[in-house]
Amino acid sequence: MSRSRAVGLLLGFAADRLLGDPRRGHPVAAFGRVARGLEHRLHGDSRLRGTVHTAVLVGGCAGIGVAVEHATGGRPLLHAAATAAATWTVLGGRTLEREALAVHDLLAADDLPAARQRLTHLVGRDPTGLPADEVARAVVESVAENTSDAVTVPLVWGAVGGVPGLLAHRxxxxxxxxxxxxxxxxxxxxxxxxxxxxxxxxxGSRYAALCVLAAAPSRAGEAWRAWRRDAAAHPSPNAGVVEASFAGSLGVTLGGTNRYGDRVEHRPVLGSGRPVRPGDVPRATALARRVDRLAAVVAAGAVGAAGAVVCLRTRRGASWGTRPLPGRRLRERAPG
Known part of the structure; x- marks a missing residue:
C-alpha cells in the first residue's frame, strides 16, 4: 500500500500541475455547501457548537477516506488511482499560480482597478485604494502562505495518512x-x-520553509535568517514561517497594514529586503513551483522508502521465523 500511495501522490500532483482545479463541480465547493448548511443549523456564539460543527465535518471526511482506503486495500492499482484522485482534489498549486499571474498581467497592463478586483480571488483583505505595489505584496504573501496550505501541508498528511489524511486536512x-x-x-x-x-x-509549513531553502540554495542563508528572526512575530504560527522564508529567498519585505472590512491589522515586517514590486509576482510563483515539485518528490519518496523498509523487515522476520534453530534438525533425525 505504501508504494501505491507514493505513486498516487505523484500522479495527483501531476494532475494538479497539468489541469488545475475543475471550473465546475469541484468537490471542495460541494463540501463548502454542506458546511454552510450545517452552520445554519448549529451556529451560535459558542465554542462547543463550533467544535461539534468541526468534528462532524472533518470527521465525516476522514471517515470517507477510511472507507476508500478499505475498499481499495489489497488492489494496488485501484488504491493508487484513489489516492491520485484525492490528491488532485485537495491540491491547489496550479490554480494559485494562475490567479497570481492573472493579477500580475493586469498590473503589467496598468489596469489597477481590474487587478484589485482579481486580487479578491486570492486574499480576504479589502483591495480598495491599494496601489500597485501593495497589490503585488498581497499576491506574494498569498502565494507563500498557500504554497503551504494548498500543497505542502496536504502532501504531508497524504504521505502520513493516505486518503483520510488528505480529505481531513482539506x-x-x-x-x-x-x-x-x-x-x-x-x-x-x-x-x-x-x-x-x-x-x-x-x-507542513515547516516542511514548506525547508523546501524553500532547498529550492533556492543561493538564497538559503537569507531565507533561514528571515525565518528564524521574523516568523514568530506573525499572528499565524504557520503562515509566518513560510512567508518569512519566501521574503528572505526573494530578497523582499513582506508584512504591513491590511484592512479586512472594518478591521485593520498591522502585520510585522518579514525579511530585510526592498518592498515588493509587481515584477516580483512571477519570481514568487516560480519559487513556489520549485518548492511544490521538490515537496511532492520528497514526500512520495519518503512514503516509498518507508514501505520498502517495513517490507524488508517483514520478510526478514518471516525468514527467521521459518529457519530451524541450531541443532533442531539433528534432534529431529535422531532415533527415538
Missing part, C-alpha cells in the same frame, strides 16, 4: 477559511476550526 483548511475569522459572528464559533487548522499545518 476539510479543516476549508472550514478555517469559512469560519475561522475573528469577527463577531465567528470569534467563538470558528475557534475550533481555526485551532485545528493551525495544528494540522504545523509540520
Amino acid at each position: 476539510a479543516a483548511n476549508t472550514l478555517d477559511a469559512m469560519v475561522g475569522h475573528r469577527t463577531a459572528r465567528y470569534e467563538r464559533f470558528g475557534w475550533a476550526s481555526a485551532r485545528l487548522d493551525d495544528v494540522l499545518g504545523l509540520p
Whole structure:
C-alpha cells in the first residue's frame, strides 16, 4: 500500500500541475455547501457548537477516506488511482499560480482597478485604494502562505495518512477559511476550526520553509535568517514561517497594514529586503513551483522508502521465523 500511495501522490500532483482545479463541480465547493448548511443549523456564539460543527465535518471526511482506503486495500492499482484522485482534489498549486499571474498581467497592463478586483480571488483583505505595489505584496504573501496550505501541508498528511489524511486536512483548511475569522459572528464559533487548522499545518509549513531553502540554495542563508528572526512575530504560527522564508529567498519585505472590512491589522515586517514590486509576482510563483515539485518528490519518496523498509523487515522476520534453530534438525533425525 505504501508504494501505491507514493505513486498516487505523484500522479495527483501531476494532475494538479497539468489541469488545475475543475471550473465546475469541484468537490471542495460541494463540501463548502454542506458546511454552510450545517452552520445554519448549529451556529451560535459558542465554542462547543463550533467544535461539534468541526468534528462532524472533518470527521465525516476522514471517515470517507477510511472507507476508500478499505475498499481499495489489497488492489494496488485501484488504491493508487484513489489516492491520485484525492490528491488532485485537495491540491491547489496550479490554480494559485494562475490567479497570481492573472493579477500580475493586469498590473503589467496598468489596469489597477481590474487587478484589485482579481486580487479578491486570492486574499480576504479589502483591495480598495491599494496601489500597485501593495497589490503585488498581497499576491506574494498569498502565494507563500498557500504554497503551504494548498500543497505542502496536504502532501504531508497524504504521505502520513493516505486518503483520510488528505480529505481531513482539506476539510479543516476549508472550514478555517469559512469560519475561522475573528469577527463577531465567528470569534467563538470558528475557534475550533481555526485551532485545528493551525495544528494540522504545523509540520507542513515547516516542511514548506525547508523546501524553500532547498529550492533556492543561493538564497538559503537569507531565507533561514528571515525565518528564524521574523516568523514568530506573525499572528499565524504557520503562515509566518513560510512567508518569512519566501521574503528572505526573494530578497523582499513582506508584512504591513491590511484592512479586512472594518478591521485593520498591522502585520510585522518579514525579511530585510526592498518592498515588493509587481515584477516580483512571477519570481514568487516560480519559487513556489520549485518548492511544490521538490515537496511532492520528497514526500512520495519518503512514503516509498518507508514501505520498502517495513517490507524488508517483514520478510526478514518471516525468514527467521521459518529457519530451524541450531541443532533442531539433528534432534529431529535422531532415533527415538
